[in-house]
Amino acid sequence: PKIRIGVSIPTADHGWTGGINWWAQKAIKEWQAKDPDVTFFLVTADSPAKQVADVEDLMVKGIDALVILAHDSAPLTPIVEKVYNEGIFVVSVDRGLTKPVEHVYVAGDNPGLGRVSAEWMAKELNYKGSIVVLEGIPCVINSERVDAFNEVMKKYPNIKILDSQPAYWSTQKGLEIMENYLQKYDKIDAVWAQDDDVLKGVLQAYKESRRKDILFFLGGAGSKEIIKMVMDGDKQVRADVTYPPSMIGTGISMAVMSLRGEKLNGFYQNQIPSKIILAAELITVGNAKSYYEPDSIF
Amino acid sequence: MDPVAEKEIPLLEVKGISKEFSGVRVLDRVSFSLSRGEIFGIIGENGAGKSTLIKIISGIYHPTEGSLLFEGKSVTVRDAETAHKMGINLIPQEFNLIPEMTVSENIFLGKELRNRWFLDKRAMIEKTRSLLEHLRSDIAADARIESLSVAQKQMVEFAKALASESKLLILDEPTTVLTRKEIDILFEIMRQAKQSGVAMIYISHKLKEVKEICDKVMVLRDGKLISIESSEHLGVHDMATKMVGRELSQIFPPKAKPQEDTVLQVRNLSVPNCLEGVSFDLKRGEILGFAGLVGAGRTELAETLIGIRKKSAGTILLNGKEVYVKNPTRAFASGLAYLSEDRQGSGILTAFGITENITLTSLKRYSRFLLKKKEEALKAQEYVRKFDIKAASLKTRLEFFSGGNQQKVSFAKSLDSDPQIILIDEPTRGIDVQAKHEMYRFIHSLVEGGLSCVLISSEMEEVIGMSNRVVVMKEGRITGILTGDQINEEEIMFYATGLKGVA
Amino acid sequence: MTIKLLLSKIRRIDFEKYGPLFALAILFIISAIASPYFIKTRNLLNILRQVSYTGIIGLGMTFVIISGGIDLSVGSMTALVGGIMILTLNHFGGGVSAILMVLLVGILLGAGAGALNGIIITKGRVAPFIVTLGTMAVYRSLTLYISNAGEFRSNSNLYPELGMGAFLEIPNPVWIFFLLAILCSIILNYTKFGRYVRAVGSNDKVATYSGIRVDRVRFLTYVLVGVMVAVSALLLSSRLNSISSSNAAVNYELDAIAAVIIGGTAMSGGSGTVFGTVIGAIILGIVNNMLNMLGISPYLQGTVKGLVIIGAVLIQKKKKRS
Amino acid sequence: MTIKLLLSKIRRIDFEKYGPLFALAILFIISAIASPYFIKTRNLLNILRQVSYTGIIGLGMTFVIISGGIDLSVGSMTALVGGIMILTLNHFGGGVSAILMVLLVGILLGAGAGALNGIIITKGRVAPFIVTLGTMAVYRSLTLYISNAGEFRSNSNLYPELGMGAFLEIPNPVWIFFLLAILCSIILNYTKFGRYVRAVGSNDKVATYSGIRVDRVRFLTYVLVGVMVAVSALLLSSRLNSISSSNAAVNYELDAIAAVIIGGTAMSGGSGTVFGTVIGAIILGIVNNMLNMLGISPYLQGTVKGLVIIGAVLIQKKKKRS
Numbered sequence A: 001p002k003i004r005i006g007v008s009i010p011t012a013d014h015g016w017t018g019g020i021n022w023w024a025q026k027a028i029k030e031w032q033a034k035d036p037d038v039t040f041f042l043v044t045a046d047s048p049a050k051q052v053a054d055v056e057d058l059m060v061k062g063i064d065a066l067v068i069l070a071h072d073s074a075p076l077t078p079i080v081e082k083v084y085n086e087g088i089f090v091v092s093v094d095r096g097l098t099k100p101v102e103h104v105y106v107a108g109d110n111p112g113l114g115r116v117s118a119e120w121m122a123k124e125l126n127y128k129g130s131i132v133v134l135e136g137i138p139c140v141i142n143s144e145r146v147d148a149f150n151e152v153m154k155k156y157p158n159i160k161i162l163d164s165q166p167a168y169w170s171t172q173k174g175l176e177i178m179e180n181y182l183q184k185y186d187k188i189d190a191v192w193a194q195d196d197d198v199l200k201g202v203l204q205a206y207k208e209s210r211r212k213d214i215l216f217f218l219g220g221a222g223s224k225e226i227i228k229m230v231m232d233g234d235k236q237v238r239a240d241v242t243y244p245p246s247m248i249g250t251g252i253s254m255a256v257m258s259l260r261g262e263k264l265n266g267f268y269q270n271q272i273p274s275k276i277i278l279a280a281e282l283i284t285v286g287n288a289k290s291y292y293e294p295d296s297i298f
Numbered sequence B: 001m002d003p004v005a006e007k008e009i010p011l012l013e014v015k016g017i018s019k020e021f022s023g024v025r026v027l028d029r030v031s032f033s034l035s036r037g038e039i040f041g042i043i044g045e046n047g048a049g050k051s052t053l054i055k056i057i058s059g060i061y062h063p064t065e066g067s068l069l070f071e072g073k074s075v076t077v078r079d080a081e082t083a084h085k086m087g088i089n090l091i092p093q094e095f096n097l098i099p100e101m102t103v104s105e106n107i108f109l110g111k112e113l114r115n116r117w118f119l120d121k122r123a124m125i126e127k128t129r130s131l132l133e134h135l136r137s138d139i140a141a142d143a144r145i146e147s148l149s150v151a152q153k154q155m156v157e158f159a160k161a162l163a164s165e166s167k168l169l170i171l172d173e174p175t176t177v178l179t180r181k182e183i184d185i186l187f188e189i190m191r192q193a194k195q196s197g198v199a200m201i202y203i204s205h206k207l208k209e210v211k212e213i214c215d216k217v218m219v220l221r222d223g224k225l226i227s228i229e230s231s232e233h234l235g236v237h238d239m240a241t242k243m244v245g246r247e248l249s250q251i252f253p254p255k256a257k258p259q260e261d262t263v264l265q266v267r268n269l270s271v272p273n274c275l276e277g278v279s280f281d282l283k284r285g286e287i288l289g290f291a292g293l294v295g296a297g298r299t300e301l302a303e304t305l306i307g308i309r310k311k312s313a314g315t316i317l318l319n320g321k322e323v324y325v326k327n328p329t330r331a332f333a334s335g336l337a338y339l340s341e342d343r344q345g346s347g348i349l350t351a352f353g354i355t356e357n358i359t360l361t362s363l364k365r366y367s368r369f370l371l372k373k374k375e376e377a378l379k380a381q382e383y384v385r386k387f388d389i390k391a392a393s394l395k396t397r398l399e400f401f402s403g404g405n406q407q408k409v410s411f412a413k414s415l416d417s418d419p420q421i422i423l424i425d426e427p428t429r430g431i432d433v434q435a436k437h438e439m440y441r442f443i444h445s446l447v448e449g450g451l452s453c454v455l456i457s458s459e460m461e462e463v464i465g466m467s468n469r470v471v472v473m474k475e476g477r478i479t480g481i482l483t484g485d486q487i488n489e490e491e492i493m494f495y496a497t498g499l500k501g502v503a
Numbered sequence C, D: 001m002t003i004k005l006l007l008s009k010i011r012r013i014d015f016e017k018y019g020p021l022f023a024l025a026i027l028f029i030i031s032a033i034a035s036p037y038f039i040k041t042r043n044l045l046n047i048l049r050q051v052s053y054t055g056i057i058g059l060g061m062t063f064v065i066i067s068g069g070i071d072l073s074v075g076s077m078t079a080l081v082g083g084i085m086i087l088t089l090n091h092f093g094g095g096v097s098a099i100l101m102v103l104l105v106g107i108l109l110g111a112g113a114g115a116l117n118g119i120i121i122t123k124g125r126v127a128p129f130i131v132t133l134g135t136m137a138v139y140r141s142l143t144l145y146i147s148n149a150g151e152f153r154s155n156s157n158l159y160p161e162l163g164m165g166a167f168l169e170i171p172n173p174v175w176i177f178f179l180l181a182i183l184c185s186i187i188l189n190y191t192k193f194g195r196y197v198r199a200v201g202s203n204d205k206v207a208t209y210s211g212i213r214v215d216r217v218r219f220l221t222y223v224l225v226g227v228m229v230a231v232s233a234l235l236l237s238s239r240l241n242s243i244s245s246s247n248a249a250v251n252y253e254l255d256a257i258a259a260v261i262i263g264g265t266a267m268s269g270g271s272g273t274v275f276g277t278v279i280g281a282i283i284l285g286i287v288n289n290m291l292n293m294l295g296i297s298p299y300l301q302g303t304v305k306g307l308v309i310i311g312a313v314l315i316q317k318k319k320k321r322s
């Protein structure tokens, strides 16, 4: 039987969403090669309102399943609810909805990312020292990560968070903020950039300052370039924490498999699990190789 | 080439030129020729096609049919730049200066002097100075245009045209804003240019001047060539008759009789750098003329009365009661009206049609919740009839109107608010004899009807012929108020130049 | 001669007024051919609803642009007003009376935010572009601050009815969009204010000399667009039952301005039609819709959209001149 | 009388020319008092470097705005040109000759992209706002398409030297910014082209009557800003040794325009100074820097920035009038 699947994701407005776009296309291409009966409609939105419109457009096309990475939770909930109520199979990826109106939820672990990052940094610092933080775009996801990070750090009174400012998940913003931090603080032991795009800018600023005091840097999300640095045994970039954009591919696969009535390999249940949380995995020199995807754009 | 043969070929030959604007023919197969060193006058009623004709010659419009020969060769004047290169320079009817730029920057616009890549600013300023000296004007070469008065701007326009080597110089109503003294200077310069072989086309509604300066005079009526004659044999009266196509009666109507009561009292009005202690009275039904040289501050006075400029001292009493004119809205509401001297700058909206222009100031009267458009149109039609405004339709944008017709609309606009007192600033600037005549009669009938009028004019005849009394101003002060027999050209000049009266 | 005149007259009126409609017609035909989904009623209604939010703002923007101004802050303002609307709703409990309060607060707030723009522009004599560029940053930042960069979320069951509901099959936002369009069209063409707006945009010196209070007219255009923003914020927030502080109504200013200009209003002010803006908004909506319907590569969608915006304006110009 | 005149003249020149400088001085003093880090040489150099990218674009934008236009596409254009620069670099191997090729290709590309804007604006007679709004979308979308929404990355060791290096302690981008500023200032004030730009912006009808080829002048301003974009893209891409297709140079247009206008150039065209734009860019840089230095709540930074933009322009206006 023919299967029609709509995929709605945000536009590529920074490295990670660029990765989402790339993985969505990759998964679509691979499924189409495997099964000519599956048709995909991919739409991208630069704002929640545009995404609502995108979903409406997909409904006109008569889809059987919707895979959605919501721009924001609340604004997308009403329209997804409508989709759900029409009996369309809904897979929600990454950003949850405010009501249980999805069949499958696939996500990375935002608080986990903050927690794993904090634990690793604290340990590397030997539980004392001063750090600066570069946040993402002010939004829920960012808050989840930063709050979890701060929560962990509260346990270690000898670690001081000197400053925390938004770098908008942008390399250039990261560069500028770091330049300012380097002016403002004479001694910094470690930097949490939360995102690998930002980390690149941070590293650049550090390099140009010719300072030698910072012990290490931690980014996040696992871009291939940073993973490569970890893999190659970089002295200052010794780890990364995943928040894999490939999750959109997983979401797409879940939709296809569900509609085809397949079950997950190794699962004894007949249905696809309703919640899949991908762990925030710590990448270090030991395991980096298995995370490296040279063809990916992120 | 043989110099004798060169003399015989006319500089410019216009052959059967016609021009249509969206199907309306405004020039109809006009032909004439022009020799070196000749001053060629063109006269005609408003909208006769004078400006259109010379715009075609200077490359701003393209003819619908016909051809141009310049120095014996057939030419297509593609644009203004081509015309400049050929040696044709135009001083247009409406101003063509960049307000933010200085005098010298404007004069050399489009033909800057350079040494290699860079502008030779010093040379341009030097040349500007000498040009202005030549024009006997005391305008500073680095003054910004926006700080100049209308007449000063006109002087800059001359300098601009003189700055380039012209073979043909076209002047479209150049003297409308000039005083007699300046006109004399201009004529002297024109005669000098004539001596050195420059040909000139001179358009004006001041027929006396046309007779004085031009060798030949061409009359246009409704886009058609009526006659070309030597000005020696053509009297001013004949010119007027030919333009209009019939005999004209006496220009100025008999003077009106003012009533006893005073409607406007101005006491000690001052505006920093503009006006100082101006006091005068205006009676009901009176025409109070305001004369003075350029920069005397008459326009500023009018602008202060309608609340555009802030007064620093003094009082204004309307019908005996003091009024505070905070802004024009307030002024118009209390019964004042103003006809601006700067038609396109502050008089009319060139992008609007006749109706919308005429009712702009008085729009309140046509509006309850919604606009009563029918009433508006009826009113506009009434004015079109009364003033004989020539237009394709009530909706035609005013930018396509001839200068005279624009002025008529502007006048209608000031009148439509039913004012008690009207301040008229240069009402006949750029208007043909016929229209002028109508305008005078109209002002007269308004005054008969109890309206009071302040008439600001640089045309001595007009002030003398119309006013009951004449106020003379100099440098922002009133130097004298003349009545009865005192109202003559000589006396006014004495006061205007400061030879008589309080300085 | 008279026939010629008549013809030329028809030709001119035609394209000045109906140029945008012509562009819309072309786009409509192309779309109908290109995608079978396009002319489904549901799809067309979707498009109308999708454009109504920026379309409503565009109505107000038409006045601002005709008066010679611009307002870049409308997007941020929508988020701010929408956010505070939701706070108001939650505060008053989410019932009918709460919704009325929301409407009141929203309109006051929108008018106030617009008035702030208007005052700085007219009293401070600062270019509208720069003032509203500034307040764009200010309004967005206040939204972030109030919500702690999160979402304003309502729990009302009634409120979403407003934005999601339909009357006679036609979604509420579409009704409101069209009703406001008619109202604005009347204001522009049949009231003093409308005439003054055009006069001010055409030549403010002449307007001053004609006794028009130029500053007040300018000021009011910004207040008007603020009120339109409030209506749009109401519809948007009730549709989504939430407002995201960082993402809501981002780039609305660009869409609203694009709609106005595609609709034939000149950036330089002085003339324009409300009718054109409605068409302009619909053109933009169809383009977005077709990009999805045809499955254009997401990376190339911007190219198509950009070209269509330019193209729509170009078509009108060409037609106008010929 | 003459003394009065002289005085009024001095007063006028003073604030028209030095108004922005005055605003800068105030800001500088406040900043120096507010934060001890501010007046460190290193920090000041950082600020200068940070503003040089948008500052350079601002130089070109000054011409565009004076001529009465606007260019919203510069940010996207920077990303596109920068991306293709990196592709060129990689293609030619990353050596000195490759860098020269990059320069050549970049400038041709920038000029070409600017020329495209210019042609549509002048030949198509479409408002600059709408044309460049369109090409903003087009250029960004092409960048995404070419890179598959990823990053353009170079492996050259030499290339980053260009953007990272310094000469006499002063970073290269700052040198280039200042040199180009001087060059542009000369073009604006001492060449025919500069004068024509002002004339066209003030009144294009008068310019036409004076035999100036208005369209060509307008066209050239867009080409000029395109070339400036290429220089900025060169410095930016060599600094980061990469260009992110989605993120690079986002909102550069707003910063460049803000710099021009804070610098005292009127949005309505006709007058302005290059010098002012440099000051304007530095003012923006200091504001950003201080927001970070003082640790203002990230959510409120937009408010401060917005207010400073408006305030800087307001100060100048007030001074000019008094």
Ligand SMILES: Nc1ncnc2c1ncn2[C@@H]1O[C@H](COP(=O)(O)OP(=O)(O)OP(=O)(O)O)[C@@H](O)[C@H]1O
Pocket (backbone or CB within 6 Å): B021, B022, B026, B044, B045, B046, B047, B048, B049, B050, B051, B052, B053, B093, B390, B399, B400, B401, B402, B403, B404, B405, B430, B432
């Ligand atoms: N661009 C245009 N489009 C349409 N009609 C025009 C245009 N320019 C001029 N006309 C019309 O052509 C006619 C001649 O105008 P023109 O300006 O040549 O008159 P004129 O003789 O110079 O009058 P005046 O003495 O009032 O200046 C007028 O009826 C005018 O409305």
Ligand SMILES: Nc1ncnc2c1ncn2[C@@H]1O[C@H](COP(=O)(O)OP(=O)(O)OP(=O)(O)O)[C@@H](O)[C@H]1O
Pocket (backbone or CB within 6 Å): B146, B147, B148, B149, B150, B151, B177, B274, B292, B293, B294, B295, B296, B297, B298, B299, B300, B341, B458
């Ligand atoms: N915007 C301005 N800024 C500075 N000075 C001005 C300005 N406008 C006018 N002036 C000056 O004010 C004085 C009076 O101006 P104006 O020539 O308009 O007077 P007028 O008597 O109305 O002359 P006209 O005979 O031309 O109507 C002049 O010295 C002029 O230079």
Ligand SMILES: [Mg+2]
Pocket (backbone or CB within 6 Å): B050, B051, B052, B093, B172, B402, B403
């Ligand atoms: Mg004329």
Ligand SMILES: [Mg+2]
Pocket (backbone or CB within 6 Å): B150, B298, B299, B300, B341, B425
């Ligand atoms: Mg005057």
